[in-house]
Amino acid sequence: MTVKIFDTPEVQDFVKTVAGFDQTGGNDRAKQIVHRLVGDLFKLIDDFDVTEEEYWAAINLLNALGGQTQFGLLSPGLGFDHYLDMRQDAIDAEAKRTGGTPRTIEGPLYVAGAPEAEGFARMDDGSDPDAEVMWLTGQVRDVDGTPIPGAKVEIWHCNSKGGYSFFDPSQDEYNMRRTIYADSEGRYTARSIIPSGYGVPEGAPTDVVLKSLGRHGERPAHIHYFVSAPGHQHLTTQINLAGDPYTF
Known part of the structure; x- marks a missing residue:
């Protein structure tokens, strides 16, 4: 698949909104880290053409890790x-x-x-x-x-x-x-x-x-x-x- 949307103005503005850049409250460092983290993950989805099935499988795995308190492992x-x-x-x-x-x-x-x-x-x-x-x-x-x-x-x-x-x-x-x-x-x-x-x-x-x-x-x-x-x-x-x- 050749379609990539991460670098479009719409997505870049969206990542800033997700990170709370348009809000006066919150923690500035948290906003910067979330902006980088979410942006990197969005770009990964673009670059590797991650499917919805792969995405939700990853979410289920993260839920299982948290449910069994295994992030420390x-x-x-x-x-x-x-x-x-x-x-x-x-x-x-x-x-x-x-x-x-x-x-x-x-x-x-x-x-x-x-x-x-x-x-x-x-x-x-x-x-x-x-x-x-x-x-x-x-x-x-x-x-x-x-x-x-x-x-x-x-x-x-x-x-x-x-x-x-x-x-x-x-x-x-x-x-x-x-x-x-x-x-x-x-x-x-x-x-x-x-x-x-x-x-x-x-x-x-x-x-x-x-x-x-x-x-x-x-x-x-x-x-x-x-x-x-x-x-x-x-x-x-x-x-x-x-x-x-x-x-x-």
């Missing part, structure tokens, strides 16, 4: 979370804030308010007796290698079946979630169990999107970290467990 799957990290890396590089542990995405499963401990914490509640015990030890240091006493280390991960507390109703609150304040040498220790890898639910909306791209939704076994201290930049990172088939 799809976001990292489509690279948005990592792109935000890439932008922040570039901002840091421009400001000459380089070195240290690389940042990695937070993911959608962090929960604030985990129990706090000084120096050491046991993270699991003992409800998974067949799981393998894991010890995590580390030292928080600045980019010059100087230990940071009292650094705040927040750690969270899934259980041996791939479920996270608060999202897995079979687990107690804050299971495998702790906040540990490092000792005078910046050291911390945690006892927990080895988490498993996991994937998006088979046949779920996120799975449908990824499979349409020829991709899978599997994650290697991993452990999440927030590390912070006064006067230092907050770090969000993860470690992947060696030996997992999806760890590259």
Whole structure:
């Protein structure tokens, strides 16, 4: 199909109306973002000759994603979370804030308010007796290698079946979630169990999107970290467990 209408004055005026440019109320930044977003989508419909059937199939998929609260899963799957990290890396590089542990995405499963401990914490509640015990030890240091006493280390991960507390109703609150304040040498220790890898639910909306791209939704076994201290930049990172088939 050769018919394209996006660049016509009628459509350009219409996009401005949709974005509220002709209204005095609202939020100016929201208007600018919606104008760009709607305009880009309108142009995509033109450029790819999107049919009504394809459009409504996409709407139904978006409804399913929202109904199953899976936008948090799809976001990292489509690279948005990592792109935000890439932008922040570039901002840091421009400001000459380089070195240290690389940042990695937070993911959608962090929960604030985990129990706090000084120096050491046991993270699991003992409800998974067949799981393998894991010890995590580390030292928080600045980019010059100087230990940071009292650094705040927040750690969270899934259980041996791939479920996270608060999202897995079979687990107690804050299971495998702790906040540990490092000792005078910046050291911390945690006892927990080895988490498993996991994937998006088979046949779920996120799975449908990824499979349409020829991709899978599997994650290697991993452990999440927030590390912070006064006067230092907050770090969000993860470690992947060696030996997992999806760890590259």
